[in-house]
Amino acid sequence: MPEIKLNNVAFAYSNSKQRALTEVNLTIPAGSYTALVGHTGSGKSTLVSLIDGLLKPTAGQITVGKQTVDASARRQDLAKLRQHVGFVFQFPEQQLFAETVAKDIAFGPENLGWGQERVATAVQEALNAVGLPADLAERSPFMLSGGQMRRVAIAGVLAMQPEVLILDEPTAGLDAKSTEQLLNLIATFHQEGRTIILITHQMEQVARYADQVVVMNHGQLVTATTPAQLFADSQLMAANQLNRPAAVQIAHQLRKRGVDLPAVLTLDQLAKTLAPRLKGGTD
Numbered sequence: 536m537p538e539i540k541l542n543n544v545a546f547a548y549s550n551s552k553q554r555a556l557t558e559v560n561l562t563i564p565a566g567s568y569t570a571l572v573g574h575t576g577s578g579k580s581t582l583v584s585l586i587d588g589l590l591k592p593t594a595g596q597i598t599v600g601k602q603t604v605d606a607s608a609r610r611q612d613l614a615k616l617r618q619h620v621g622f623v624f625q626f627p628e629q630q631l632f633a634e635t636v637a638k639d640i641a642f643g644p645e646n647l648g649w650g651q652e653r654v655a656t657a658v659q660e661a662l663n664a665v666g667l668p669a670d671l672a673e674r675s676p677f678m679l680s681g682g683q684m685r686r687v688a689i690a691g692v693l694a695m696q697p698e699v700l701i702l703d704e705p706t707a708g709l710d711a712k713s714t715e716q717l718l719n720l721i722a723t724f725h726q727e728g729r730t731i732i733l734i735t736h737q738m739e740q741v742a743r744y745a746d747q748v749v750v751m752n753h754g755q756l757v758t759a760t761t762p763a764q765l766f767a768d769s770q771l772m773a774a775n776q777l778n779r780p781a782a783v784q785i786a787h788q789l790r791k792r793g794v795d796l797p798a799v800l801t802l803d804q805l806a807k808t809l810a811p812r813l814k815g816g817t818d
């Protein structure tokens with residue numbers, strides 16, 4: 536399982552004078568669940584595109600496992616980063632193209648040069664991993680529901696068996712049930728040992744899943760910390776246009792009034808903690 540390290544990484548798009556990223560130093564521990572947050576245009580997508588080798592740093596070094604790339608990296612060096620990293624783009628279902636679900640999922644593994652049998656197994660396993668029935672394999676992906684299409688797209692990335700999974704706002708546009716199912720699925724991928732990098736604007740998702748949260752602002756890394764430490768710092772939250780999740784806000788107010796509650800918790804955990812006390816119990 537690879538550790539990811541960025542050392543003084545900067546990046547400028549060729550059509551822009553301004554740097555999209557400046558002096559980013561960051562470690563993403565192997566097996567961590569890292570949430571990447573920050574305002575629109577703060578550099579989140581640029582950062583993960585660098586980790587995936589889709590972009591090459593203008594300065595500094597990026598290491599994924601044993602592979603390090605810098606401004607002099609060649610195309611094949613960047614491709615080596617991608618062997619470890621799977622990238623689920625925003626609205627990944629927009630990239631589905633094949634006539635059947637199976638063919639779509641098989642596209643990535645085939646490009647890696649895997650044999651027919653290995654590809655077929657990978658497709659089955661990926662379908663299973665995203666909770667889609669095997670009999671969907673021969674259906675057109677375009678006849679599925681939005682949530683199912685997104686699962687097919689994620690299966691296409693999973694089929695390549697990446698150790699690191701980057702997801703760019705994976706729940707955008709999904710209804711509450713599909714959102715919950717997808718978040719549970721990502722948590723399973725994490726429990727299976729993969730490193731997860733989740734770009735999100737939903738602080739509830741940060742509170743519930745992340746062990747590290749990275750805050751970006753105008754191309755700079757503001758902090759890489761725990762959700763508890765971030766939520767405890769009102770100034771930092773405000774300066775980066777971040778809001779505490781509702782449960783964390785309520786717990787924060789109650790703690791100020793002397794109620795003993797953890798700094799990070801979900802609404803469900805808050806309800807479970809408070810219910811016995813409200814009923815007059817002791818906990």
Ligand SMILES: Nc1ncnc2c1ncn2[C@@H]1O[C@H](COP(=O)(O)OP(=O)(O)OP(=O)(O)O)[C@@H](O)[C@H]1O
Pocket residue numbers: 548550551555573574575576577578579580581582
């Ligand atoms: N292809 C591009 N060409 C030129 N500039 C770009 C390009 N893509 C992004 N940028 C610029 O780089 C900066 C960082 O953008 P980036 O997309 O990484 O931010 P982000 O935090 O992912 O935003 P969002 O939350 O809206 O997805 C912004 O100033 C953006 O305008």
